[in-house]
Every structure is written in C-alpha cells, then in structure tokens.
Amino acid sequence: MESVDLGQPTLVELFTAVVARFSDRVAVTADDQELTYRELDRQAAAVARRLRDSGAGTGSLVGLMVPSTSRLVVGLLGILKSGAAYVPVDPGYPEERVAWTFKDSNVTHLVTTPELAERSADLGVDVVVLDGSEAASEPAGTGAGDLAYVIYTSGSTGRPKGVQVEHRNVVRLFDVTRDRFGFDENDVWTLFHSVAFDFSVWEFWGALLFGGRLVVVPQETARSPRAFHELLRDQRVTVLSQTPSAFAGLAAADAQAEQPLTGLRVVVFGGERLEPAGLRGWFARHGDEHPRLVNMYGLTEATVHASYRPVTAADIAVSGTSPIGVPLPDLAFHVLDETGRAAADGAPGELYLSGAGLARGYLGRPELDRERFLELPGPDGTVRRCYRTGDRVVALPDGGYGYLGRTDDQMKIRGYRVEPGEIEAVLLAEAGVSAAVATAHGYGEGDVRVVAYVASDIPADVLAPRLGERATASLPPHMRPSAYVVLPELPLNLNGKVDKTRLPEPTAEAAFAPVAVGTDEAAELTGTERRIVQIWQSVLDLPEVGRDTDFFDLGGTSLSLLRMFARTNEEFGTDLDITVLIDGATVATLARHVDSALPAAAPRP
Template identity: 45%
Template sequence: MAWTEANSLARGMDPQLSLPSSCETLSRAFEQQSARTPDGIAVQLGDDCLTYRELNQRSNQLARTLRKHDLPSDGLVAVCFETSLDLIVSILAVLKAGAAYLPIDPSYPVERISMILEDADPSVFLTQDALAQKVARQDSGSVVCLDRDRRIIAAEDSGRLDDAASADNLAYVIYTSGSTGRPKGVMVTHRNALRLFGSTTHWFDFGPSDVWTLFHSSAFDFSVWEIWGCLLTGGRLVCVPHLVVRSPIDFHKLLVDEQVTVLSQTPAAFYQLVQVEEASAAGALKLRYVIFGGEALNFANLRPWFERHGDRTPQLINMYGITETTVHVTYRPVTLNDALNETRSLIGVPIPDLRIYLLDSELRAVPVGEVGEIYVGGAGVARGYLNRPELTAERFVRDPFVLDSPVLMYKSGDLARATETGDLEYLGRGDLQVKIRGYRIELGEIEAILADHRSVAQAIVMARRDGPGEPKLVAYFVRKKPSASTTAEDLREFLKTRLPAHMVPYAYEQLEAFPLTINGKVDRAALPAPRTTDNVETDSTLMPLERQIKDIWCEVLGTRSVGADENFFDVGGDSLLLANVHGRMQRALSLEIPVTDLFEFTTIRTLARRLKESSSPENLLVEAQQRAQKQRAALGRKREFGRSDAS
C-alpha cells in the first residue's frame, strides 16, 4: 500500500461515512438489534442478567424519567456506577432521553470528581444512593438514584420513545488528563461512535454468539468499544467486578467459565493473563479475538502465548487509538513472526474512514522512514473539548490536504514513522504525556497539583523504567525555603486525595535544584534514578513467614530490602509484578492464596498475618465449602444460559 503525497495511510472509503436515517444514533441502533434478538442475554453480572428485551424496556422507563428534567439539546447526564447492569441501563437511557452520558468513575478522589462535575455542569446526576452521598455535589442539579427511585422508574411506560437526538448530537463526554492540572472533556457524537463499528465490520464478524467482557471503567474510552461493539451485534456483555479486574487468576477463570470470545485488553493487563497460563494448568479458553489498545505493545512478550495457542485462534490485533478520534485509529493483526523477530512497535494501517498524516512542525509531510507527528483526520474526529475553545483550536486544526471542504484533523502529540511496507511504527509521545497501564497521563497535571503542596517550590514527574515491571512514575521536587521538611509519604497521601491511583508516583526525590541544559531548560535526562535505601529492620526481627514473603518481594522488585510495614505499591510494585509475586508465593508456600488478598494486605506484616489466619484448619474448611457453593451456582447459571441460547 503506497503512501500518498500527504503521507496519508487512508484507503478505499469516503471519510464522511453516511449512516442510514433509521440508525442515526447508538440507542436507535441498539433498538434494531434488540428487535432481532429480544430473548438473547444482553448484559450479565454474576447470576444476574437482562435480555435485550428487558434492557430495552428498563432503559425506556429510565429515559422517560430523565426527560421530565427538561434536558437541553446536547445536555449532559453524569453516570456514576460500579460496573453493573444499572450502568448499562443508565448509559442507554441517557441516550434515549436525547442527552449525552458523562461517565464518572466512583473510585476517583472526591476532589477530582467535583472538578469534572463543576466543569461539565451536568443537568442530572444518575447514580446509586450510597455513591450519591459520596460524590454528588450539593449543587450538582437533580440526582436520580436507581435503587432509591426504582419504584418511580418502574411505573413509567416501557414502550418505544420518539427520537430526541440525531447523528450529530453528543453521545458521550469522557474526561482525559490535562497538562495544566485541569482534566479536559472530549465531546464525541453519535456519528463519531457509530461509524467506528460500521467501518471496521469487514475486519470482524461479531455476532449474537459472541461473549464480550466489560473489563474497563466506563470513564476509559476502551469501554465504548466493549459496550457498543457487543450490544450493536447481539452479543452477551459480561460485567467484570472490580476485584476480578485486579485478579488475573480470577479474571482468567471468568473468561473460561463464561466462554468469552471477544476480549479487549491493554497490553499490561494481557501480559498478566499470559503469566497465569504459564504458571498453572488453566482451563480452556474460547477466545476468537484479543484486541489491544491503550499503550504500546511489546510483541516479544507474546511469545509464551503463541507457543500455547498459535497465532490464528484467537486472532490478536493491535489497535492504536485516541479518545479525541473515537477509541481506535489503526488495525494490525499480530503474528508469531512479530513475536519472534519484530522489535518495533508496529500499529498497522488506519481504519478506512480515517486519514493519518505524519507531519513536521510546519505541517509538511515527512518522507517514509522519517519521524513525524501523527495527525488524524476523517469521520472519527470528535467535536472538540468541552468548554475549552482555546485548547480545541490548538489541537483540532484544519486539514490542509482536503481542499474541497473545510474539515478538521486532530494533532495527537504522538510520534511515528512509516515503514516501506506501509505499516506505522509508533515511537511514543512528543510531549510530556505518557501511557501507563493503558491510562493516558499528562505529567504536567501531576506536576501542577504537586506544586500546590505547601512545602513544594518546584516539581517534575517522569515515567521511568529503572527496574522490573512497567514504567513507573517518579516525582522530583525542590522544597520551599524556609518551610518544614516533607516526606515521601506526606506527598503521596496529598496526591491520593486529588488524583486517581494510576497517577500517583511511587517514588519522591528531593533535590536542591533541578539540573539544567545549556539552554537553561530542565535536563530531564540528568535526573537521578530513585534512591533505594536499605531498611534498618533486620531479618532477625521478622517471623519465618515474613522473611519468606520479604525474600520474594525483594527478588521480584529488584531491591535489597523492603520494610515489613512498607506498602508494596509504594516501593515500586505494580499489578503485573504482583501477579509474579502471587505465583511465587503459591509455589513457595504450597498454599492457595487469593490474589485479592495481595491487593488488600499490601505490607509484609499484614499479609503474613492474613496467611496465618486463613491457613488455619477451620478457615480452610470454610473456604473449601464456599468454593464448592460458588461452583454449584456457576454450573446452574451456565445451564440456564444454555436454555436461553437454545430458545
């Protein structure tokens, strides 16, 4: 596939995808699918499920409730739920009511949630009573709680509503990290979202026999692909509980038990599943597709997977994506040859109704093989940033290569080069934005908040890979003078109140001054690696089980010592390394250890105490009885689904 004069990889399809008048919105497309598969299971959480007919009817009732709040055109409704049936009912109801949904992750700090609500000013806050008490602002408009108001909602008519939105109305607004310390809301229309599925259908054959997982937070745009990719094609959407998301072993078991066929994962999360399969005789998977996104994919990490499964079934696919251009931008099947021989991060070719340009600072196309910034044009380009006209004008710029009509392209900040074969090689960010565990993080946002601390004069945050595992955030700061000294724990706790967990650095280095380049700029390359200090606590003070845990932690973390009361995640650990710790501990101690225990008991001392308590004969008997009960329930549920599918 040859490059055009503008170095565009677009091919074959008109970038302005036209939608049938009968299917202009996501909600109307869902209704058409519901009419085709009314008795199929649409969404499931554990033993609870809703058919397409039931989901359609319940969302109609809630939509009528919402319409009583006089929602304006392109109005926003905040949706704040754990991953659940109510989340899906609510998202669908908001769209049927003619509004756009604003997903709020309830795990975010209250201050961040308040910042988003203040900026977006939603007309209605849709949630559950317990969460409303935690996160809803006193002035956040009308609050509708599905549990508290269930009888009122159920009294509404469940029949079809008239259209209240068109293809060019907003479907959702998702907030991403902002470089100034202020998150920014990306405005995506129904047209943007619907064309994603129409323009990729020739690569996939999704249908009613597919089982998908809702693994990601609704505030992360990968969830858009999971929810609508499933519900618009008649599949079954399995909601993954928060604790299962954090447990690779339990998640792998869910994939086996529910016979999941379509899996969307960040590479970091998928590597954990690969480790689970390596460490145990895991059950048989039924996957047809594994779709990567959110961060760079290291092909070499897939070798153990391909050795076990081959590279045909399931088909692994790498899809580079951007929230501002509607989830996915490129497509590239991954092969065994990639895992064995390819060292570059290849992301493939653009979705047919998108155009990719590699441009220099003057918006001139760079030659094949040279580095340029990725600009994306076409039907996926979002409307812009909510309430941020200056930033919208800066990042959504006129496409100079489309001459017949003024259209916009998105300036991504990502760097890439084109290969001779037409593949794109992703080279990372060209600014201070990074991706860690699939989350796009503006380092400037963390720096701005850290500089608000009473003792911090200057702050710099970097993503470093100084040891095993994923890159980790490290904060450097210069203390205000005069001011009281501050500790890493002080700064960590300060940031935890204002940032999501994935944006809180693990290490904090105080410097007298930042190193500078010859041009007077901060020399980030000269910033030192985080210092490792030997803990004064000697092994003689530890109990035998504590010493065993400490040895495993030190080996996995690549450090000489860890204090018995230090938090695993505060000394450089991450979820991928924790999966490694979990496997080693089970083998070394000959115990069945739930990985959720490692997330809950995150110090050597508390984990050792937990293991001693849980391994007592009485507790082992109780846990065995609980496992047997869950297996019987799962078997009964599987038989029930079998009857439903057969009907």
C-alpha cells in the same frame, strides 16, 4: 450545538433495533444479575423517564458514577435514552477529582447507586438513583450529531480536558470494523475497563450493537489474572480487549492454567505500545490464528481506535517500532516533519489524523481546540480537519505504520494517557516545593510507574507522605506517583529546562514511599512477615515497608502487585490466588494466608 445528520442512526436507535430482534437473549451478565435485551431496555427506559421528568434531556450532560455491575450498563443506556450524553467518573476517583469534573462539565444530573448517593450529596447536582424503577418511556429524539459522551483525559496545563464524542463517531467505528472482525449475536464480550477509559466504549457497544452478550468484570476479578482467566473460560468469552500490560498477566496465568480458553476467537490490543516479542510464549501455546490477535492504535479524540494490524508469530522478530497497521477505512494518516510538510518515505514524523472518527472537540476549551484540531490543506487544494496526535510514527515497507513514541512528555500508564503537567501542578501546590517533575519509570516486566522528582529543603521522609496525601486527594490512582525523590534543586540544561537525563535513578536509597512507614515494627514481625517484607522491598524498590501498610499506598501498581504475588508463591511454594488480598493488601494479611496454606504446600526451609 444543534443536532445534525438526522438521517444517520444513533446508538439508541441501533440498540432499539437489536432489542426487537433479540429481546429474549441475555444481553448482560454480571455478579448482581443477568438481563435480557428486553429487561435491559425496560430498565434503561425507566432511568430515561426519571431523568427527563427532572429536567435532563437532549443537549444535557449527565454524570455517571456506578461500580462494575449490571447497573452500570442500565445507567449508561438510560442516560442516552433520555437524549443526554454521559460524563463518566470512576467510583474510585477522589472526591476532589469527581467534584472538579462535574463542575467543569456543568453536569446537571448524576446517575448513581444507593450506596454512592450519599457521597454525591455535596456535588450540587440532581441525583437519580438506580433502584429498579419500572416507569418506562420512549427514547427522546436525538440525532447522530448529538453528543454521546464526554470522557476526561489528562491535561498538560494541570487541568483535565473533556473530549466530546458524538453518536455518529461511535456508530461509524463499528460500521468500518464489523466485517474485519465478523461481530454478530454469538459473540461474548467483557466489560473489563473503567467506563472512564474510552476502551470501554468499544467493549460496551461491540456487544450490544450486534445482539451479543456483555460480561461485566468485577474489579476484584480484573485484578487477578487467574480469576479473570477462569471467568473468560466459564463465560466462553469470544472477544477480549486488553492493554498489552494487562494481557501480560493474563498470558502468565494462561501458561499455568489446566484448561485452555477454547471460546476465545479474537484479542484486541489498545491503549499503549505493543511489543510483539512479549507474545512469544502465547504464540508457542496457541499459534496466531485461534485466537487472532489484533493491534489497534487509537486515542479518545479519534473515538477509541484508528488503525488495524493483525499480529502474527512472525512479528516476534520485530524490534524498534510497534506495528500499528493501516488506518481504518474512513480515517487517514498524515505523517508530517518538523516543518509541517509530508515526511519523506521511510522517515519518521508526527502523526495527524483526519476522517469521520474525529471528536467534536474539547468541552469548553476553544484554545485547545485551535491547538490540536487543525485545518490543514490537502494535496488537492482542499482543506481537511485534522487532529494533531503528538505521536511519532513511520511508514513501513509493508504499507502499514510503526509507532515510535511521543513528541512530547506525555506518558502512558496502564493504558491511560497521563500529562505530567497535571501531576506537577498538584505537587507544586505543596508549601516548600519549588520545582517538580513527573516521569514514567520502568521497573521491569512492563511495570511502569509514575515517579516524582521535587526540589525542596524539607526532609524527604517528611515531604513524601505530604505529597502522597495531596496526590491521593486530587488525582486518580493511575496518576499518583509511586515514589518521590527529593533534591535540593532539579538539574537544568542550557535552556533552563529540567534535564531529565541527569535525574538520579529512583532506587531504594533515593526514593521515598507516598506514605509514612514506621520502623518500630521490625521486632514484632513473624518469620513469614520478614520474608514477605523483603519481597515487597525488592519489588517496590523501597528501604522500608510496614506490616500494616497497604501495598498500593506504598506506591504499588496492579502490575507490581502481580510480580510481588508471583514471587511470594515462589518463595513459599504456595499456590495462592491474588484475590486473597481483596480486603486489604498488607504484609500482615498476606502472611496469614501464607501461613494457612503452608501445611498443604511444600515450604522452603
């Protein structure tokens, strides 16, 4: 598609203006280095030069696979400066997923690091390695209607789908939110989320379009609420973006912290349903003004955020609906009933979105565009382009909206939209599996995991590890089932569809881990290891746990890891931080750290 709206600024043009104003201010803080705006601009321009010299440019799609360091910021900016759009993949994704994404998007080049370049050898793309080259050049000519990025989300047909977002979509997001938040050059933001998750777009440009500072959060720090709390305090972060489930862990760390987060002025929630009652402890310590808490409903197809709702202490009493507020000024909400007519006042319906934030559409999926991006008649007879969200909402008496849930089976797992059909397609590829259903199951304290139910005659202890291996090879971590329940057949309703209400609970007796767990280790366990095994069995709801099996391989999630660690510290009277497991989360490793800490602690008898 040709560039349009050339009179509007692009992200690169706005960034160039920021560099001119704040050239000597620090733009990026990361573990590997700090970069001023001038240094960041020069290094990104060097990447752009190398991309253009190798044939990439305006209209190209370039893969981006870089860990959470300053090089991630350089690489992303370099791609945009070349005129191309970036297609991000998380380095933690399996090889099969990375290769599929690049093939589907037809990327021609990949920007990556020397450490990951060898992994990219068989992807069939030209690799540009981030090596600190200084051969800079001027930005390529792009327009506001050119693509900025293509981010892949889960697909209901078993295929992920790439959402095409243009420069103007992102630029207008900050045009309409700047005054509400007061963003400026004094703000410090964190890049907490994976660049393959669109929440990162908000974090990245929220800092760099206003002359602020972007703090890149290392993965190991992101996994530890205590370490992350310390980073927020030490870096005096002012703007924090979090999914509600991630914030729950941070709030728990904050409750135990000796020093408060005095620099924080606003927390933005997004990615998943917010339950205000879960903020009771936070409001008791901080009130609801310093920092302000804001809930922003959104989705990738509408460029990250679509609504705005300050959350106050009074909202603790709200139940049944999650308040998402009012649409951003250049968007409109349309709540339609099952007949496609406007829902009556106070009646729930499906949300359709229209306005300047809507993405160009899905990459190479015209049939899906026709299904989700619709032309609907307005009350004045005009036709408006809308996105059918699949979310159920209701207009509230205060003038805002409340989120009720989904109209389909789509799940939200740690902020990611997950289509169960994509998981089920992977499981059905295993010989001996005649039917499969993936569901979201809550294990308490906001810990939601994927559970797979499969129909097969193969013994569960044999089949579950096979399916776990297949899922690990094909699916990103947030989509992999944490447990497998194997049944002779899945219960059906009168329409011949799986009756999810009749599926058994994934208890320890019914569910199996996605890896094989040996039973011959029990006699070798130390006393500390036995107590830790019992904790793991309780948190993971599994009958068996091996001393040398990784917690995540057993189906654990980041939230269940936090729960397990809190219980371990409580059980042994220790004060260990979760970062002790950075090199491996096994019973044996954790037991060694517990034993080392016990002389200085007050162990239970």
